[in-house]
Amino acid sequence: MIPLNWYLALSAIVFSIGLYGLMTHKNGIRMLMCVELMLNSANINLVAFSSYNDDMTGQVFALFSIAIAAAEAAIGFAILMSIYRMRDMIDVDKLNILRW
Amino acid sequence: MAMENLAFLIPLLPALAFVLTFFLGKKLPSGGAIIPIIAIAISCVISLSITAGLLANPGHVVTQSVHWFAILNLGILIDPLAAVMLSMVSFVSLLIHIYAVGYMSHDPAKPRYFAETALFTAAMLGLILSDNILQLFVCWELVGLSSYLLIGFWFHKPGAASAAKKAFLTTRIGDVMFLAGIVLLFADIFAILEGKLPEGVYLLQFEEIFKFIPDLVAINSTILGMEVSHLTLVTLLFFGGAVGKSGQFPLHVWLPDAMEGPTTVSALIHAATMVTAGVYLVARTFPMFLAAPGTLMVVAMLGAFTALFAATMGIVMNDLKRVLAFSTISQLGYMVLGLGLGAVIGAEAVGVSMFHLINHAFFKALLFLCAGSVIHAVGTHDMRQLGGVGKVMPITFATMTAAALALAGFGIPGTSIGFSGFLSKDPIIEGAYVFATQTGNWIPYLFAISAAFLTSLYIFRLIFMTFTGKPRSDYGGHESPSSMTIPLATLGVFAVIFGALTRGKFMTFIESNFEHLDMNALAELGGYHLGPHGHEPLLILWMPLIVAVAGLVIAYLIYNKRVIDMSRIVSSENPVYKLLYNRYYQHQIFVEIFSVKIIYEGLALASFYSDKMLDWLVNGTSTFLIEAGDSLRKFQTGVIQDYAAAVVAGVGLLVILVKLIMEVF
Numbered sequence: 130m131i132p133l134n135w136y137l138a139l140s141a142i143v144f145s146i147g148l149y150g151l152m153t154h155k156n157g158i159r160m161l162m163c164v165e166l167m168l169n170s171a172n173i174n175l176v177a178f179s180s181y182n183d184d185m186t187g188q189v190f191a192l193f194s195i196a197i198a199a200a201e202a203a204i205g206f207a208i209l210m211s212i213y214r215m216r217d218m219i220d221v222d223k224l225n226i227l228r229w
Numbered sequence: 230m231a232m233e234n235l236a237f238l239i240p241l242l243p244a245l246a247f248v249l250t251f252f253l254g255k256k257l258p259s260g261g262a263i264i265p266i267i268a269i270a271i272s273c274v275i276s277l278s279i280t281a282g283l284l285a286n287p288g289h290v291v292t293q294s295v296h297w298f299a300i301l302n303l304g305i306l307i308d309p310l311a312a313v314m315l316s317m318v319s320f321v322s323l324l325i326h327i328y329a330v331g332y333m334s335h336d337p338a339k340p341r342y343f344a345e346t347a348l349f350t351a352a353m354l355g356l357i358l359s360d361n362i363l364q365l366f367v368c369w370e371l372v373g374l375s376s377y378l379l380i381g382f383w384f385h386k387p388g389a390a391s392a393a394k395k396a397f398l399t400t401r402i403g404d405v406m407f408l409a410g411i412v413l414l415f416a417d418i419f420a421i422l423e424g425k426l427p428e429g430v431y432l433l434q435f436e437e438i439f440k441f442i443p444d445l446v447a448i449n450s451t452i453l454g455m456e457v458s459h460l461t462l463v464t465l466l467f468f469g470g471a472v473g474k475s476g477q478f479p480l481h482v483w484l485p486d487a488m489e490g491p492t493t494v495s496a497l498i499h500a501a502t503m504v505t506a507g508v509y510l511v512a513r514t515f516p517m518f519l520a521a522p523g524t525l526m527v528v529a530m531l532g533a534f535t536a537l538f539a540a541t542m543g544i545v546m547n548d549l550k551r552v553l554a555f556s557t558i559s560q561l562g563y564m565v566l567g568l569g570l571g572a573v574i575g576a577e578a579v580g581v582s583m584f585h586l587i588n589h590a591f592f593k594a595l596l597f598l599c600a601g602s603v604i605h606a607v608g609t610h611d612m613r614q615l616g617g618v619g620k621v622m623p624i625t626f627a628t629m630t631a632a633a634l635a636l637a638g639f640g641i642p643g644t645s646i647g648f649s650g651f652l653s654k655d656p657i658i659e660g661a662y663v664f665a666t667q668t669g670n671w672i673p674y675l676f677a678i679s680a681a682f683l684t685s686l687y688i689f690r691l692i693f694m695t696f697t698g699k700p701r702s703d704y705g706g707h708e709s710p711s712s713m714t715i716p717l718a719t720l721g722v723f724a725v726i727f728g729a730l731t732r733g734k735f736m737t738f739i740e741s742n743f744e745h746l747d748m749n750a751l752a753e754l755g756g757y758h759l760g761p762h763g764h765e766p767l768l769i770l771w772m773p774l775i776v777a778v779a780g781l782v783i784a785y786l787i788y789n790k791r792v793i794d795m796s797r798i799v800s801s802e803n804p805v806y807k808l809l810y811n812r813y814y815q816h817q818i819f820v821e822i823f824s825v826k827i828i829y830e831g832l833a834l835a836s837f838y839s840d841k842m843l844d845w846l847v848n849g850t851s852t853f854l855i856e857a858g859d860s861l862r863k864f865q866t867g868v869i870q871d872y873a874a875a876v877v878a879g880v881g882l883l884v885i886l887v888k889l890i891m892e893v894f
Contacts, residue, residue, distance in 0.1 A: 148877065152870050160869070221869050228867025 260339025403473015410466030475507030492601030529569025536562030649728030685780025
């Protein structure tokens with residue numbers, strides 16, 4: 130059986146990739162994908178702990194999390210679509226009208 | 230007797246009529262006037278039969294009481310004093326309600342009018358038959374409220390609206406003093422009992438209060454370096470309430486303005502009933518006043534002064550109703566003077582004062598209703614535009630002349646022949662003479678006799694200017710409808726004969742009210758003796774009649790025969806005329822100097838400095854916040870990565886902190 134630590138390491142790697150992508154990219158769609166990566170790294174953790182503790186709660190929780198991620202992605206893409214229609218680009222750096 | 234058990238209905242029926250008329254009046258003919266008329270008629274019948282029962286057996290006082298809470302009760306006390314007031318108020322109110330059906334026939338807001346007068350009648354009757362001071366105070370405020378509502382009945386006229394406010398605020402000064410008196414009295418009684426309240430006794434009932442008079446005399450306070458007993462303080466505060474309600478100097482300023490309301494309201498509230506509530510309060514608590522000679526002196530002096538002061542203004546007014554308003558203030562001054570003579574003539578003071586109160590109610594209500602009849606027919610208040618009205622309105626002319634003769638006090642001294650006003654005003658003036666001979670203080674007598682002369686002068690000036698001579702403007706007059714003339718005639722009969730019929734009997738009836746209290750003992754508590762007093766010299770007896778005739782003759786010569794040229798006197802160059810016509814500049818003194826100069830400008834000065842202080846605080850706070858915000862908002866870059874970095878940094882910091890804390894503990 131694969132030890133728990135491996136899963137945790139995988140999760141940490143995926144999370145870091147996601148975070149790195151979120152911090153460095155300016156394209157809205159890429160950033161959204163990176164957010165999905167970070168969310169899925171959390172799901173890996175949930176499932177891993179669930180399996181090792183013989184408790185189904187974690188897996189159920191992961192299912193909920195996936196469903197919410199899907200809804201969130203739909204909203205995110207819808208927002209990006211309307212931004213694209215207005216400005217012909219989805220460069221998040223330039224969308225700074227809500228600052229001071 | 231069955232009627233006595235119905236005593237509680239006397240105020241309740243008009244109160245019920247108020248509710249019914251207010252909500253259903255629009256659907257009934259003539260604004261639902263019939264409901265209050267029936268209600269007050271029943272109250273009147275009950276009051277009259279109780280009075281008849283008391284006349285037969287003065288000791289048989291009607292009392293009813295229900296527990297309210299703690300040591301307070303709601304109760305009814307109908308002794309001779311209350312009985313005559315009840316009968317008078319319900320009777321006059323009934324006549325004026327009938328008269329108002331004709332007088333208010335053109336007014337669209339009739340239901341509101343009749344509802345409010347019914348409310349007033351209920352409150353006034355409740356005030357009269359209260360057996361405790363707190364219930365009296367509640368009704369006292371209610372009549373004040375009704376007065377406010379009815380003065381401002383035509384609230385769309387700015388004059389009426391401001392007169393209503395003026396009346397309410399001026400009487401409020403008196404009401405606050407009255408309330409302070411009750412509070413002080415209650416606190417003192419509580420202190421006397423050392424907090425141990427007896428079971429089953431309602432401490433604020435008048436009979437209970439009177440038992441504490443000796444204890445109240447013993448409590449002293451030092452005010453402005455003077456040693457004053459608490460009884461004097463309490464009675465002075467009560468009298469302050471009476472000053473406000475009964476229009477005594479210096480709180481009389483609201484009463485002339487109150488004439489902005491309908492004339493029927495002036496007749497009912499501001500002539501016959503409500504303004505006498507102050508006199509009634511003093512009469513009701515008279516045993517307390519008797520033991521406080523200092524207060525009685527104030528009462529006598531203020532009453533005499535008001536009687537003269539108001540009469541001087543009455544002779545120059547050109548508005549029918551204002552002449553009568555000043556006359557009311559002057560006559561109330563007589564009643565207050567009568568009460569103030571208590572230190573010399575004892576309980577007789579209440580007798581003469583109440584006698585004048587009742588007679589005054591009849592003839593003054595009549596004067597107002599006659600004036601209303603003229604105004605209703607002619608459409609103007611200004612006597613300079615009237616003249617010769619007597620030819621077109623004979624009934625009004627006859628009744629008004631009868632009322633004027635009653636007010637001026639015509640009659641034969643030493644007998645029971647005379648108009649009602651004569652038989653009641655003379656004892657007051659004679660009492661003032663006795664007061665003068667016993668105390669050496671001639672001021673009340675001189676003021677009272679001068680006021681009697683002026684009274685005759687102003688009322689006959691009014692009669693001659695309005696009813697005789699040639700019309701001074703085009704007006705189409707007609708005699709008023711019978712619903713108005715019948716009350717006039719009824720009141721006319723009372724104004725002429727009531728005094729003659731009841732003289733003597735009335736006084737002993739009222740004095741029997743205080744029979745169970747030892748007047749001499751009360752006087753000794755006040756540090757003086759009530760002695761017998763002899764008969765007045767013949768000249769003193771005839772003096773009031775002489776001055777009344779003199780007033781009539783002078784008014785006749787000036788305003789009817791015009792043998793004396795008035796243009797010299799009545800001009801803006803005559804300083805006396807100017808002073809009187811401008812009512813001693815009271816309005817200017819009260820409003821412009823007192824309110825505007827002192828209060829308003831004082832406030833402005835104070836607010837100038839407080840504004841600076843506040844400005845500094847408020848502006849400083851906002852400047853600080855704006856500048857802090859200016860520098861802090863730079864954190865919001867609008868770049869998503871910055872926010873994400875901040876979140877990651879925050880979480881990282883939190884993790885490190887948690888780790889550190891776990892290791893330390």
